[in-house]
Amino acid sequence: MFFAFRTTLLASLLFAGAMPEYTESGAVRFPADYREWVFLSSGLGMTYGPTAQASSSPLFDSVFVNPAAWAEFKKSGKWPDGTMFILEVRRSVSEGSINRGGHFQGEIAGIEASVKDTKRFPGNGWAYFSFGGKGTVTEASPLSTKSSCYGCHSANGAVDNTFVQFYPTAMPIARAKGTFRP
């Protein structure tokens, strides 16, 4: 009984404290438990370019953030060092089971990540990573800073490098704390 209780305590602490982990070469390890992090939002068929067109099989993107970073964001409206976002991209499915319209989430098409660590990464401290779509990539080095992720997030993120304008529960916190960039 005593040990079971202690194990629960430890598991809770580890869970609440999940932070990015790195290999010796500086790659970030895939966080296998990201689906138990804090969900920020889902979108369907999100496109950003001027020529983007609607697709008949659009992709879902869902965003998760590590609980320790979320706890700090709720206090200050800012993302601390150690913040990690996961962008999970899934194919959409229609007319499965009893569903007769609309779209629900199917197989994973890709997983990407961003991490903030001002001591580790140059510029404003954010780096971007891709874990592919097959679930077999266990670590990833930062994408080149020439990748479009860096410029787009830096120019368009409503809070720091993050798209809080699309996260309905994060947006009011940032507005209240004065960290929201319209």
Place this chain on the structure above:
Amino acid sequence: MFFAFRTTLLASLLFAGAMPEYTESGAVRFPADYREWVFLSSGLGMTYGPTAQASSSPLFDSVFVNPAAWAEFKKSGKWPDGTMFILEVRRSVSEGSINRGGHFQGEIAGIEASVKDTKRFPGNGWAYFSFGGKGTVTEASPLSTKSSCYGCHSANGAVDNTFVQFYPTAMPIARAKGTFRP
């Protein structure tokens, strides 16, 4: 330092153990922290009737489950007494900020819940609740057992009364544990 540490432990324990709470009259209290529960999936414009038609402003539905129930589901593929699901319905928004297509999640249109408690509720132990769409409802009594929720979930849920067929991370667990009903 010591007290801060103890407070963190306590908060972690309370969080991991979130269970449905009831008023003296048997209404279930609105779980204000449900967005920090485990996310199961989002759908857009999900319709089920034979005559349902696509809408130009479809609704997003997102489903969350309390972490204690999820921990048990991962072990057994079954939902224990004390399981609580939240169905959050949000309006969809297009062409906001830098987005030029697709849909992202906007204001809440409604929040519904289901709770399993075989000692408290008749039949197979599931009851359904509506918290409305304005964020002002703090408790809700079970909907009438004549409500369509009961029959549809009971007839079509892939695991017990739940639509695990639409939850991409729950489905493989149920299949592996032999609790999935095709």
